[in-house]
Amino acid sequence: MKFKNFPMVPRVVFGRGSFDQLNEILLPKRRNDKAPFIFLIDDVFENNPEIISRIPLIFDDQIIFISSDTEPKTVQVDALVSRINEAFDEKPSGIIGIGGGTLLDLAKAVAIMLNNKGTADQYQGWDLVKKDAVYHVGIPTISGTGAEVSRTTVLTGPVMKLGINSDYTPFDQVLLDPELTAGVPKHQWFYTGMDCYIHCIESLNGTYLNAFSQSYGEKSYELCKEVFYDQSLDEEMSRDKLMMASWHGGMSIAYSQVGVAHAMSYGLSYVLGTHHGEGNCIVFDHLEEFYPDGVKLFKAMKDIHEIELAKGLCAALTDADFDTMIRVSMGMVPLWENALGKDWQQVITPEKLRGMYEKM
Amino acid sequence: MKFKNFPMVPRVVFGRGSFDQLNEILLPKRRNDKAPFIFLIDDVFENNPEIISRIPLIFDDQIIFISSDTEPKTVQVDALVSRINEAFDEKPSGIIGIGGGTLLDLAKAVAIMLNNKGTADQYQGWDLVKKDAVYHVGIPTISGTGAEVSRTTVLTGPVMKLGINSDYTPFDQVLLDPELTAGVPKHQWFYTGMDCYIHCIESLNGTYLNAFSQSYGEKSYELCKEVFYDQSLDEEMSRDKLMMASWHGGMSIAYSQVGVAHAMSYGLSYVLGTHHGEGNCIVFDHLEEFYPDGVKLFKAMKDIHEIELAKGLCAALTDADFDTMIRVSMGMVPLWENALGKDWQQVITPEKLRGMYEKM
Numbered sequence: 001m002k003f004k005n006f007p008m009v010p011r012v013v014f015g016r017g018s019f020d021q022l023n024e025i026l027l028p029k030r031r032n033d034k035a036p037f038i039f040l041i042d043d044v045f046e047n048n049p050e051i052i053s054r055i056p057l058i059f060d061d062q063i064i065f066i067s068s069d070t071e072p073k074t075v076q077v078d079a080l081v082s083r084i085n086e087a088f089d090e091k092p093s094g095i096i097g098i099g100g101g102t103l104l105d106l107a108k109a110v111a112i113m114l115n116n117k118g119t120a121d122q123y124q125g126w127d128l129v130k131k132d133a134v135y136h137v138g139i140p141t142i143s144g145t146g147a148e149v150s151r152t153t154v155l156t157g158p159v160m161k162l163g164i165n166s167d168y169t170p171f172d173q174v175l176l177d178p179e180l181t182a183g184v185p186k187h188q189w190f191y192t193g194m195d196c197y198i199h200c201i202e203s204l205n206g207t208y209l210n211a212f213s214q215s216y217g218e219k220s221y222e223l224c225k226e227v228f229y230d231q232s233l234d235e236e237m238s239r240d241k242l243m244m245a246s247w248h249g250g251m252s253i254a255y256s257q258v259g260v261a262h263a264m265s266y267g268l269s270y271v272l273g274t275h276h277g278e279g280n281c282i283v284f285d286h287l288e289e290f291y292p293d294g295v296k297l298f299k300a301m302k303d304i305h306e307i308e309l310a311k312g313l314c315a316a317l318t319d320a321d322f323d324t325m326i327r328v329s330m331g332m333v334p335l336w337e338n339a340l341g342k343d344w345q346q347v348i349t350p351e352k353l354r355g356m357y358e359k360m
Numbered sequence: 361m362k363f364k365n366f367p368m369v370p371r372v373v374f375g376r377g378s379f380d381q382l383n384e385i386l387l388p389k390r391r392n393d394k395a396p397f398i399f400l401i402d403d404v405f406e407n408n409p410e411i412i413s414r415i416p417l418i419f420d421d422q423i424i425f426i427s428s429d430t431e432p433k434t435v436q437v438d439a440l441v442s443r444i445n446e447a448f449d450e451k452p453s454g455i456i457g458i459g460g461g462t463l464l465d466l467a468k469a470v471a472i473m474l475n476n477k478g479t480a481d482q483y484q485g486w487d488l489v490k491k492d493a494v495y496h497v498g499i500p501t502i503s504g505t506g507a508e509v510s511r512t513t514v515l516t517g518p519v520m521k522l523g524i525n526s527d528y529t530p531f532d533q534v535l536l537d538p539e540l541t542a543g544v545p546k547h548q549w550f551y552t553g554m555d556c557y558i559h560c561i562e563s564l565n566g567t568y569l570n571a572f573s574q575s576y577g578e579k580s581y582e583l584c585k586e587v588f589y590d591q592s593l594d595e596e597m598s599r600d601k602l603m604m605a606s607w608h609g610g611m612s613i614a615y616s617q618v619g620v621a622h623a624m625s626y627g628l629s630y631v632l633g634t635h636h637g638e639g640n641c642i643v644f645d646h647l648e649e650f651y652p653d654g655v656k657l658f659k660a661m662k663d664i665h666e667i668e669l670a671k672g673l674c675a676a677l678t679d680a681d682f683d684t685m686i687r688v689s690m691g692m693v694p695l696w697e698n699a700l701g702k703d704w705q706q707v708i709t710p711e712k713l714r715g716m717y718e719k720m
Contacts, residue, residue, distance in 0.1 A: 003375035005385060005533075010370040014572035014615060015363035025365060173365075176572070211600035212374035212536070215608060219579040240571035248575060255374060 006254045009138075009149055011173040014243075016236070019139070019177040023056035026094065029135050035093040036060040038084055040107050042099030042141060043067050051098075051180070060088065068102035071269055071276060074120035074157040077109040084114065091115075094135035094172075098180075100192060101145030101154075101276060104138045108153040108169050111136035120164070121157035129166035138171040141180040143242040144192035144277065146199060146250025148174045154276070161270045161328060176247065178239040190228075190307050191277035193242055194298065196249040197224040198280045201294035202259030203252045206338035210255050217252035220245045228301040259339030260290045264356065267329035271321050272313060282309050282360055290339065314357050326353045366614045369498075369509055371533045374603075376596070379499070379537040383416035386454065389495050395453040396420040398444055400467050402459030402501060403427050411458075411540070420448065428462035431629055431636060434480035434517040437469040444474065451475075454495040457531075458540075460552060461505030461514075461636060464498045468513040468529050471496035480524070481517035489526035498531040501540040503602040504552035504637065506559060506610025508534045514636070521630045521688060536607065538599040550588075550667050551637035553602055554658065556609040557584040558640050561654035562619030563612045566698035570615050577612035580605045588661040619699030620650045624716065627689035631681050632673060642669050642720055650699065674717050686713045 013021060026037055036059060043065040045051045055063060064080070084092060091114060097107025111133040113120050123129050138148045147153070151170050152163030163169075184192075200221040203213055223245035227238050265279035274282070285302070288295045302309070317325070330336070330353065336344040373381060386397055396419060403425040405411045415423060424440070444452060451474060457467025471493040473480050483489050498508045507513070511530050512523030523529075544552075560581040563573055583605035587598050625639035634642070645662070648655045662669070677685070690696070690713065696704040 001375065001377065003373050003378045003381065005371055005373045005381070008368050008370055008372060010368055011365055012368060013363050013365045015361065015570065017361065018363045021363065021365070178571070210375065211538075211597065211604050215579055215583060215601070215604040218582075219575055219608075222578075223575060237571065241575070244571050244575040248579075 004255060007151055007167045007170050009171050009174045012176065013174075014176040016179050016240070017177065018175055019054060019180060022054070022139075022175060025137070025173060025175070026056065026096075030093045031090070033059040034088070035090040036062055036088060037094050037096060038092045039063045039096045039098060040080070040103055040110065041065055042103050045098070045141075062087070066099075066103060066106060068100055070273060071161075072102050072106045072109070072153075072155050074124065074155045077106060077113055077120040077155065080106065080110050081113045084110070092134055094137060096137040096139065098139045098141060100140065100142040101147040101195075104140060104145070104147035105153040105155065107136055107138060108133070108147075108171065109155060109164055112153075112164060112166070112168055120155060121159070123164045123166070124155060124157050124160055124162040126165045127167070129164060129168045131168070133168045135172050137173040137175065139175045139177070139180065140243070140246065142184045142188060142192050143181055143239070143246040144194070144196040144249070146196060146246050146253065148176070149247055149250035150253060156270060160331060161266045162331075176243050178236070178243045181239050181243065186305070187307060188277070190305050191275065191281055193224060193228060193245070194281050194284070194301075195277040196220060196246050197228070197298065198261050198284050198294075199249045199258055200224065200252060201291050202261060202339065203256040205291055205294070206256050206259055207341050208256040208338045213252045213254055213256040216248045216254070217256070220249035220252055223248070225297070229297065229304065231304070257334050257338035259335055260287055263329050263332040263335040263339070264353070266332055267325035267357070268313070268360070270328040271317070271325045274313065278310070282313065285309055286356060286359055313360050322354050322357065325357060326350045329353060364615060367511055367527045367530050369531050369534045372536065373534075374536040376539050376600070377537065378535055379414060379540060382414070382499075382535060385497070385533060385535070386416065386456075390453045391450070393419040394448070395450040396422055396448060397454050397456060398452045399423045399456045399458060400440070400463055400470065401425055402463050405458070405501075422447070426459075426463060426466060428460055430633060431521075432462050432466045432469070432513075432515050434484065434515045437466060437473055437480040437515065440466065440470050441473045444470070452494055454497060456497040456499065458499045458501060460500065460502040461507040461555075464500060464505070464507035465513040465515065467496055467498060468493070468507075468531065469515060469524055472513075472524060472526070472528055480515060481519070483524045483526070484515060484517050484520055484522040486525045487527070489524060489528045491528070493528045495532050497533040497535065499535045499537070499540065500603070500606065502544045502548060502552050503541055503599070503606040504554070504556040504609070506556060506606050506613065508536070509607055509610035510613060516630060520691060521626045522691075536603050538596070538603045541599050541603065546665070547667060548637070550665050551635065551641055553584065553588060553605070554641050554644070554661070555637040556580060556606050557588070557658065557661075558621050558644050558654075559609045559618055560584065560612060561651050562621060562699065563616040565651055565654070566616050566619055567701050568616040568698045573612045573614055573616040576608045576614070577616070580609035580612055583608070585657070589657065589664065591664070617694050617698035619695055620647055623689050623692040623695040623699070624713070626692055627685035627717070628673070628720070630688040631677070631685045634673065638670070642673065645669055646716060646719055673720050682714050682717065685717060686710045689713060
C-alpha cells in the first residue's frame, strides 16, 4: 500500500480581526514594485468599505471582483490568467482569494495556471500539474467547503466538473478570521456548513478511512453538530467553531474521500449549475439508504433552521440531460469506491442513478 | 491583539508501513553525492535490523545512534554539528530524526545550527533564529510529545531548559508510521502518552485558548482517553490513535501554551535530569488545585495501567538546588501566564513552589 505524502498549508493565522495582519504577511512576499498582488474577491464585498478599505493595496496591486453566483469554470480561470498576463509585464507576487469556495478555488487555479502552460481544463484530474504555482493566499469569508486546506480546486470544464488535484494546489498561506463570516445570509451559511457536515459523514463512512482522516473527520463532525444542532454557542463562538469545522473537514479528506452525495451533486451542478453546497444538501436529503444516521441528523438540522430545499429540479430534464448527469456522476470513480468499495458498480447503475435523480 | 502566523509541517505521510516510503521521499531532496543525509536514531534501534535495514543509505549517508537516556542538551547539539561539519565538505542534504521527543528535538536543533552561527544556547528563547534550517525530517517512534509538529525544540542549556522556538524549527517533512511504536516499553508508552494528555489539559484550561487550539486539544484529549481509559481498541488501532493524539496535541499548542505541570517539570528536569514525560507525570499527580478533573482522570489511568511514579525525588536536595529549580520553573513566564493569567505571581511564589516540590 502506498500512502500519500500530503501537502499541508505551511502557514496559518487564526483569530478574530487577524485580517488586519494581511499587509504584514504579504510584505516579505512582494518581489518588486512591478510584481503586483492580485486580490480575487467575491463581489458581495464590492460595496462593503469595512472590508475593502482594509485590503493593503500598493503600487500596481489590483482587486478583481468576481461573482460567486455561478460555480467556477476552467474558461473563467483561463480568462483571468490572460487578463493578468496582459495587464502586467511581470508575474504577480501573489494571488489572494477572498470569499467562499468559488473564490478560493479560482485563486488556487489562477495561481497554478500563471506558471503552467495551456488551459485549465488540461489539468483537471490527479497530479497533472508539473510546475509550482505563484504564491497564493486563501482567506475564507464563509465556512464549510474546506477549500482553504484541500489539495484540489473544483472546476467545471468543457467535459467534466473535476478538480485540479495536485501538490501545488494548496495555499501557501491561509488567514482564518471568523469575523469575516459575520454577514453571510442564513441559507448560504446552512448550505456551506452542510457541505462540511456531508464531507465528514462521507469520509467517516468510507472504505478509504484511516486514523488520520478519522480524527479530523470526527472533530469536524462534532463542531458541525455543536453549531447546527446543539446551538448552545453565542454568535462569535459559533463562527469560530464553524471555521474550524471547515478546516478539519478539509483535512479529513487527506487520506479519505467524499462519497455518494458529492458524486451525485457533481452531476447536478454540471447540468443544472446548482451550487455545490446547495446541491449536496438536495442530494444528501435522499441518501438514507447509504448514510442513515447522517441523513437523520441532517433532516433534524434542516428543520431546526427552517431550510426549504428546492424540489423538482430534474422534472424538466431530457434523456440527454440525464445521460450527461449520470456520466459526470459515474465518472467520479474514487468517490464511489470510497463510498461503496471496489464493486460499487454492482450497486450504482445508470438506471439506479436516474431513479434517484428523478426524485430530486 | 496580534495573532501568530503559525508554521505547519508542510508535508506529512501517515500509514502503517509508510516507513518504507522514506527513500522515495528523500530522493528528490538529495543535492548531490557529497551532500549526505544524516540519520539521528535512538540507540534502542542499534541492534534492531528490522528497522535499520530499512534506512535507505547511499553514498556518504551516515547513521548516528544517540541515547535518549538523558534529555537533549545544547552542548550535545553543538558537538553533533561540529562532528557533521568536520566529516563532510558539503552541508548535509538533510537531517532525519528517528525516535522520541529527544531525537526529534535534537534533529530539529542540529538542522537549525548547521545553518546558523554560534552555539545552540544562544538561540534558546523565542524567534532568535535568523536563517532557515537544513531540510529536516521527523519520524516519531513513540507517541505523545508533539515534537513532530511543534515549533520548538526543548534543550537543556548551561543556564536554562528552554526551547529554540522559531519558524524555522518545524520539520519540513513528517512520516507517521504507527508500526514503529510497536516495541515501546509500557512505562515509556504511558509517560509519553501522558505528556500529550497533560498538554491537552493545560492547553484547554489555559487563558490563551482560542477555537483553533481548542478544537485540536479536545480531539487529542478524546483520543488519549480512548487509548488509556476506555481501552476498547485493538493494539494496532490504539497505536494509530495515540500517534494522532500526539499530532493534534502538538497542534493544540499553536495558539495556546502548556501550563503548571510543564513549568514545574522543567525545573525538575534541569536539576535532577528527570525525563520530560516522567517529570510531567510526577508533577501533574500533585496538581489537583489547578486541574481537578484532569488530575482525577490521570490518577484513574495510572491505576488502570499499574504505573508507580517515583517518590521522594526532592528529599535530598539542598537549598541551592531548590533555588535553581524554582528559578528555572518561574522563568517559564508564558506557561504561568497561560495557566493563571497575568497576575500569576500572586499565586505562585518561591515559597509555594518549594512546598510543592518538597512533596515530590
